[in-house]
């Protein structure tokens with residue numbers, strides 16, 4: 018965040034790399050030096066297409082942009098076309114691939130914009146976005162996020178703070194942070210793109226339940242979280258995945274993805290040269306409380322460690338986390354570890370794999386031969402579970418959950434997910450400050 022310093026202290030203090038606000042008297046010289054530096058910087062944008070969601074978060078998007086951001090763009094000589102959206106998907110449908118884009122809003126608005134940008138890039142490049150096997154074309158334009166939503170996790174994960182002025186300065190100096198995107202398909206139909214979390218079971222159920230309780234405001238997430246924890250539903254199905262081979266880094270690393278991350282640079286290069294057919298599919302059948310795929314740590318002020326603390330923004334992979342059926346007590350232990358220094362993956366019923374692609378088929382969609390195989394594997398024919406599968410409405414447990422895709426509910430449960438390495442670029446540098454993740458005292462983290 019931008020810090021205003023006392024003049025006499027600031028001259029003595031060591032430069033810690035954070036943004037500082039300059040006092041009026043020194044301002045004139047510095048402004049000239051800043052303008053000269055900006056003129057010499059060729060990667061900075063000259064023109065921007067700005068989309069403002071006036072209804073995001075506390076409905077402050079327009080005010081934040083006009084008061085805090087627009088004056089800085091004008092000072093830096095950046096021209097803008099500003100569109101205040103009039104309806105959901107206005108920005109997605111309006112987007113053209115001619116100018117870098119600024120999104121003023123929350124994660125939902127960012128998602129809308131990347132859908133417009135990625136889709137248009139594929140259509141312009143004659144790539145079929147409905148085909149899950151197509152290698153998608155990277156988007157050449159950069160996206161800046163001015164946080165003005167109720168959830169601003171993507172901004173937090175890529176800039177390290179949710180501060181509109183800091184984000185505006187990253188845009189002005191032309192920073193660039195590549196980012197992976199997962200495509201989600203059902204058979205040969207495109208469903209959605211995801212940049213943070215895909216969650217089936219626990220996180221899908223929490224979202225579905227909380228959507229019915231919008232009237233409760235942000236408290237609905239805590240309420241639905243507690244309710245779904247007590248309900249303790251598990252779901253049967255088959256997960257197949259392509260492990261990311263030859264890469265450096267694992268989901269159990271203690272190092273984190275930071276500004277200038279060498280893991281992202283190395284793996285990004287490696288995976289863009291290697292084809293998926295070099296890897297072998299693996300299959301796991303079972304009963305799961307949660308199946309999560311984290312394409313970034315998913316850390317945010319509410320959850321400082323995130324779902325997969327060592328996940329990377331731009332290494333071409335996603336961390337597939339499988340939480341098998343276990344007791345409520347053990348599941349609680351697993352959830353609580355997201356708030357402590359203990360490893361949440363170091364439990365017998367949890368496994369985590371760094372993957373390039375995965376598929377999920379819920380049990381009620383499996384073919385008869387797959388079901389027969391399941392029965393042979395379990396070694397016994399349980400008449401009641403057979404009745405439950407055939408008649409999921411019998412009330413003992415729902416047969417399937419929903420996928421939570423970056424906060425949106427997907428319409429299908431059988432999905433094919435593929436990580437596309439460095440598909441988009443943001444006006445950001447990644448997280449620079451270590452301290453942001455070290456506050457594990459927040460009990461709301463689950």
Ligand SMILES: Nc1ncnc2c1ncn2[C@@H]1O[C@H](COP(=O)(O)OP(=O)(O)OP(=O)(O)O)[C@@H](O)[C@H]1O
Nearest residue numbers: 073074102103104105122123124125126166167168
């Ligand atoms: N003018 C508009 N009217 C209604 N909805 C809009 C408008 N502009 C954008 N939207 C939609 O509003 C949704 C939420 O936007 P945004 O992310 O900015 O706010 P938010 O408060 O953080 O919401 P959420 O937490 O649900 O993501 C987005 O999915 C976007 O498509």
